[in-house]
Amino acid sequence: MNADWIQLETPDSPSPRANTAITYDEVLRNVVLFGGFSASHGGHSDTWKFDGANWTEVHPIQRPTERATNNLRWCPCREQLVVVTGVKFSPTGGHHPITGQRVWSEHNLGDTWIFDGENWQELRQSQYPNYVHQASATDFQSGRVIVFGGIVAGPKTVIGVFVPRDRRESPLVDDTWIFDGGVWRQLHLVTRPTHRQFAAMSSHPGERGVLLFGGHGGEGKPHLLDDTWIFDGENWQELHPSTSPSPREEACMTYDSMNGQVVLFGGRGDSEYLGDTWVLVLDE
Template structure:
């Protein structure tokens, strides 16, 4: 780690040369690249970047895809909140909404010096530090989601500076306590997995990075064990993708991330099948972007993310078949690794933390219609 903050390269190390078998050549010294990935949809030749980011001994390519940007007709705005109390600044935290407690729950992350294992709850007005017993190990780039079947929040994965983690923890909103579970089966220990609540109410986990490989498997939490799903198709293996679930349709939308092959694609999951979509417009490629459903826009919203070492501050929405950029009257500072959740009691999307140019953030924002 450098600069006192967390890079994606600190979470994803020991990766071999990216896309050697897919027509991508990485050359250090100005990070000049020649890219031929999926020529039917992408051709960028001799694209030079002023700055890249390093993963182990290689580089990850910022796929700068030119597109005609369609602008949403609505004019929502991001508004910074001023809670009476807030968690310390951090990035790559885990955050989700817990219907049992009626609050947003946030855990862990990296504050620029240390991996964290504190738990906080946000009620729309203030953040409260929950002094729970038996905390999970400190970590960053874990993920968590609410399991509607068992009515518990599920936490999985992450990285603590030394190890990739594969332990499973449940948060009980009734008692505000963590419970360590030891399932008979479990996904591979990874950092940057994608966790979400599927249309059946279960928590599913897909992908992540295990220190050598991006994972290409999907598991479902049964309440006592992880069950690997045998699906007809899966998104390309990746980690740190943005995933949000449309509460109206129950469908999960996945975009971007870090991968060994082209991650500039959109996938939709209906509970049984992943389907790749080919929208006319799409966001710039990002990793560690934040996604959540917004009932006001009736769409999954994507905000921020890193792209070749440059953090983004744009807002997009996915509506059935296309991405549309949402021009807000103001926006949070650019960031990656933030937490973003829709709070149905507040009726707004909430964003907390992340990092801008490797500086951890501790601000709270809401997206107003």
């Protein structure tokens, strides 16, 4: 199979950044991008749409505060997009003595916002998954957004980039939350993945629920994980494939509907960034 990346020259586009939320709007049929972080600017709070050829900035009356997050998901129950919390960076006024980069403090925001294609609306609730670095995906079978794991919020000083938090600073969690378009609900399950952050999670439309792989955590001293789990909307079940990707965190994973398989790429291993590609096919 031959493949080529094509760089698009667009008249307008979001400014350079990383740790940006992006997903596909199933109703409006376009890609939506929100926020992100750059070492020179800090957090962003702008919203953009991409129609396959051009970017257009949206200027809603209200919007989430500037943040870095990858938890923007399509919620079928509501037929809108939902962004789950995020991290705000504030300048400390200092600079790194060697690199000269600005030093930022990191704070969890702990909020939920809905985007209808034109405007953002905050959902104020007493209970929600108030963590950072959690995994999330859309469960097309139940029409809900699933969130798992993460680390309890707490201030941390960083230098222009995301860094893994140590469990000695803030505890990792093994909580499962579901969002049905109206409220968050935590499930108290006996069988579930161990505590972790930076896990990969993907929907599996037409099959069953969502899949989760790896992350940084485990019981006791945190370490990189290589386990595979499936969530059917009510319960977690660990899968035991004969071959698996190596232990890793921060990998990306998505569902390939054309070929009926889940694709996992890259991530970070013990001492290096990874560039390998894996597919997972579930047998009925």
